Amino acid sequence: MTYSIIDDARVILAGHTNGESSLLAMLEEVQGRHRYLPRDVLILISERLDIPLSQVYSVATFYNAFSLEPKGCHRFQVCTGTACHVRGAMQVLDRLETQLGIQAGQTSADLEYTLETVNCLGACALGPVVVANGSYSRHMTASQVDRLLRRIKRDA
Amino acid sequence: MHRLKTPQDLEAWRKVIKQDIDPDRPRLRVCGGTGCRSLGGPQLVDALQRALDGAGQSGQVEVVVTGCQGFCEQGPLVTVAPEEIAYQRVSPENAEAIISETIEAGRVVEELLYADPDNGHRSLRESEIPFYSHQTRRVMVLNGKIDPRRVEDYLASGGYQALSKALVQLEPEGIIEEVIRSGLRGRGGAGFPTGVKWKLCRREPGDIKYVICNADEGDPGAFMDRSLLEANPHSVIEGMIVGARAIGAKEGFIYVRSEYPLAVETLGIALAQARECGLLGRDILGSGFDFDIQLRLGAGAFVCGEETALMASIEGRPGEPRPRPPYPAQSGLWGQPTNINNVKSWASVPLIIANGAEWFAEVGTESSKGTAIFSMVGKINNTGLVEVPMGISLRELVFDVGGGIPGGKAFKAVQIGGPSGGCIPAKHLDTPIDYDSLTNLGAIMGSGGLVITDETTCMVDLARYFMNFVQQESCGQCLPCRWGTQVMLDTLTRICDGQGQPGDIETLERLAKTVKVASLCGLGQTAPNPVLSTLRHFRAEYEAHVYEGRCPAGVCRGLITYEIDPEVCTGCMVCARNCSVGAITGEKKQPHMIDPELCTRCGLCMQVCKFNGVTVH
Ligand SMILES: Cc1cc2nc3c(=O)[nH]c(=O)nc-3n(C[C@H](O)[C@H](O)[C@H](O)COP(=O)(O)O)c2cc1C
Numbered sequence: 001m002t003y004s005i006i007d008d009a010r011v012i013l014a015g016h017t018n019g020e021s022s023l024l025a026m027l028e029e030v031q032g033r034h035r036y037l038p039r040d041v042l043i044l045i046s047e048r049l050d051i052p053l054s055q056v057y058s059v060a061t062f063y064n065a066f067s068l069e070p071k072g073c074h075r076f077q078v079c080t081g082t083a084c085h086v087r088g089a090m091q092v093l094d095r096l097e098t099q100l101g102i103q104a105g106q107t108s109a110d111l112e113y114t115l116e117t118v119n120c121l122g123a124c125a126l127g128p129v130v131v132a133n134g135s136y137s138r139h140m141t142a143s144q145v146d147r148l149l150r151r152i153k154r155d156a
Numbered sequence: 157m158h159r160l161k162t163p164q165d166l167e168a169w170r171k172v173i174k175q176d177i178d179p180d181r182p183r184l185r186v187c188g189g190t191g192c193r194s195l196g197g198p199q200l201v202d203a204l205q206r207a208l209d210g211a212g213q214s215g216q217v218e219v220v221v222t223g224c225q226g227f228c229e230q231g232p233l234v235t236v237a238p239e240e241i242a243y244q245r246v247s248p249e250n251a252e253a254i255i256s257e258t259i260e261a262g263r264v265v266e267e268l269l270y271a272d273p274d275n276g277h278r279s280l281r282e283s284e285i286p287f288y289s290h291q292t293r294r295v296m297v298l299n300g301k302i303d304p305r306r307v308e309d310y311l312a313s314g315g316y317q318a319l320s321k322a323l324v325q326l327e328p329e330g331i332i333e334e335v336i337r338s339g340l341r342g343r344g345g346a347g348f349p350t351g352v353k354w355k356l357c358r359r360e361p362g363d364i365k366y367v368i369c370n371a372d373e374g375d376p377g378a379f380m381d382r383s384l385l386e387a388n389p390h391s392v393i394e395g396m397i398v399g400a401r402a403i404g405a406k407e408g409f410i411y412v413r414s415e416y417p418l419a420v421e422t423l424g425i426a427l428a429q430a431r432e433c434g435l436l437g438r439d440i441l442g443s444g445f446d447f448d449i450q451l452r453l454g455a456g457a458f459v460c461g462e463e464t465a466l467m468a469s470i471e472g473r474p475g476e477p478r479p480r481p482p483y484p485a486q487s488g489l490w491g492q493p494t495n496i497n498n499v500k501s502w503a504s505v506p507l508i509i510a511n512g513a514e515w516f517a518e519v520g521t522e523s524s525k526g527t528a529i530f531s532m533v534g535k536i537n538n539t540g541l542v543e544v545p546m547g548i549s550l551r552e553l554v555f556d557v558g559g560g561i562p563g564g565k566a567f568k569a570v571q572i573g574g575p576s577g578g579c580i581p582a583k584h585l586d587t588p589i590d591y592d593s594l595t596n597l598g599a600i601m602g603s604g605g606l607v608i609t610d611e612t613t614c615m616v617d618l619a620r621y622f623m624n625f626v627q628q629e630s631c632g633q634c635l636p637c638r639w640g641t642q643v644m645l646d647t648l649t650r651i652c653d654g655q656g657q658p659g660d661i662e663t664l665e666r667l668a669k670t671v672k673v674a675s676l677c678g679l680g681q682t683a684p685n686p687v688l689s690t691l692r693h694f695r696a697e698y699e700a701h702v703y704e705g706r707c708p709a710g711v712c713r714g715l716i717t718y719e720i721d722p723e724v725c726t727g728c729m730v731c732a733r734n735c736s737v738g739a740i741t742g743e744k745k746q747p748h749m750i751d752p753e754l755c756t757r758c759g760l761c762m763q764v765c766k767f768n769g770v771t772v773h
């Protein structure tokens with residue numbers, strides 16, 4: 001745990017003044033900034049809000065958007081919503097899993113890649129959709145996955 | 157920005173804004189919704205601006221970035237006003253042509269017009285494209301017409317008129333009466349009459365009451381709410397202020413899913429503007445009525461769309477539902493009376509108040525008034541958002557508005573209502589779509605997500621997909637939902653893997669009934685619906701899997717094999733190169749072979765073969 005994450009978390013927490021009901025929003029902000037919820041930050045939040053750590057933990061583990069593990073530098077989200085599913089999202093996911101050597105929900109050991117699934121991004125007309133580092137790729141096929149990966153590796 | 161102190165201020169400002177608008181001034185409306193954005197919308201806006209600068213036209217021609225207007229499939233969309241020429245699939249390279257041809261020379265760029273997939277016929281205007289011409293856009297009327305980041309645009313189109321009326325001319329009871337008379341039913345799922353719900357909440361004792369907008373849009377594969385929030389956030393805000401006044405609430409919340417970053421951003425801007433000009437906050441328009449709205453983000457949990465879970469989430473707790481009663485109207489957020497409505501329900505309110513209940517009820521059926529907004533996805537030509545009168549037949553919806561099934565395939569069924577809903581097969585295509593007829597067929601209106609399937613969709617696989625979804629999203633509090641859905645999923649997976657046993661179908665039916673009646677919340681109570689309804693309409697397909705070891709649609713991996721037709725195969729090697737597991741072998745220019753032992757049935761070879769040489773059995 002670097003000192004700066006804790007420091008940064010202090011600033012985030014200071015911005016929330018609604019007490020206990022800010023818990024979710026605090027976690028969302030920390031997750032957004034650091035792409036995971038470091039253990040020490042959860043402890044800090046429980047102290048600041050004066051609530052049991054178990055309560056913080058229960059919220060942090062309930063929602064899909066939170067992760068207690070650090071995430072990779074490159075984040076792939078494969079939409080597996082219904083519209084993307086019927087247009088072949090599973091093949092796209094399969095291909096990403098084979099090419100990255102990790103399963104959905106995992107991060108590669110070198111912290112380079114994280115592969116996630118998401119339940120609809122509201123861009124169903126463009127399905128199957130993959131979001132790579134925040135940018136949307138539409139009408140994905142397995143061969144386009146290869147192209148996307150080549151581009152990301154080249155740019156990196 | 158003006159700070160408005162009275163309804164007269166509002167009207168005066170509206171007049172000024174309208175005077176400043178020159179209706180004849182050329183304007184390029186570029187769609188900036190999530191879909192068009194990811195198709196390169198922002199680059200297109202830059203390119204148009206550069207082309208205008210280059211032509212010395214930037215002073216004369218305005219570029220307006222609008223919100224999502226629903227025809228995402230054809231994006232990015234550009235409309236040239238005042239002629240209303242509708243260009244589609246516009247890329248930055250087309251920018252020069254639009255400026256030099258259409259703006260400067262007054263000529264149409266033919267190849268950017270919508271072309272009918274059947275006969276190639278081109279349509280000049282939106283209103284001539286079948287996808288739009290069959291719609292009745294009321295709630296979505298401003299989608300794609302205004303800049304959602306400018307409250308002025310909403311005002312110029314008559315926005316916040318309903319608010320003035322609700323504050324000055326109507327008493328809270330009068331507002332509620334109007335909404336009851338309109339016949340508006342909740343657009344988020346169950347279809348409870350909105351006005352009646354408001355009345356119940358108003359009647360509850362207590363000074364502190366809340367209103368909530370449910371923008372969690374959990375149904376995967378539906379994007380009506382996203383589109384509205386991105387394109388016309390003020391209509392939702394206005395509806396909420398009117399509702400809060402009717403109910404007697406001083407605080408409101410909009411709960412949006414975080415998977416919609418653009419909707420969140422647009423809403424944030426709209427709320428700030430409404431506050432700045434005094435449409436939210438203390439003493440709104442001098443009426444003495446105080447009300448403000450906070451934005452809350454979801455964190456990726458489907459169950460949070462359920463109202464009691466949503467309120468738990470706003471309170472900062474895990475989104476775990478609780479039994480009702482007490483209903484939110486009795487004991488909601490922090491134990492206070494609370495009224496919760498869907499985005500589309502709130503957005504309908506200003507229309508009802510401004511135009512009157514009779515106007516609203518003009519369209520629709522006896523029991524379902526107004527229009528319905530559907531998102532049509534899946535195996536359909538025109539993927540997109542449509543607003544149609546309640547009572548339209550599925551046939552009109554799928555074939556007239558949706559343009560039918562791509563690739564000449566046969567229509568199989570419509571799945572409606574997402575993981576809580578059911579499917580409607582071809583033989584019921586003429587059923588009018590309203591709340592009650594859908595319930596009779598074992599489906600539900602839900603929030604309006606339609607997934608169209610064709611002959612290549614396996615209904616057992618689709619049921620398994622939804623069961624997997626609800627099983628993952630079950631909050632785990634109650635046993636029937638937590639374990640019942642797990643056992644149902646295991647059974648369905650077994651059937652799809654070709655391991656189905658006699659009795660499996662009956663087990664599914666029995667379990668489905670138990671899970672339905674014994675679960676704690678709406679998630680579990682409706683989770684078996686996709687299974688029950690596919691069993692009802694496609695039982696033979698289940699039986700083929702279990703008793704004949706056959707997947708008629710050719711989808712379930714355990715029951716199919718891929719083969720290469722040696723007559724068709726040219727030996728181009730594309731399939732062999734693409735196969736992730738090296739199951740395809742063959743010499744160049746010689747027919748290839750698939751090793752069924754190595755093949756994982758991913759179907760990629762079939763997808764990449766340019767000669768249709770791969771078949772599935
Ligand atoms: C599992 C589950 C998920 C739901 N998801 C949503 C949703 O995403 N959006 C929504 O508006 N209502 C959803 N609902 C319905 C809400 O509980 C509630 O009935 C609705 O927001 C009321 O608004 P309305 O009367 O305007 O329809 C869901 C219900 C259940 C049981």
Ligand code: FES
Nearest residue numbers: 079081084121124
């Ligand atoms: S289902 Fe993938 S974006 Fe909606």
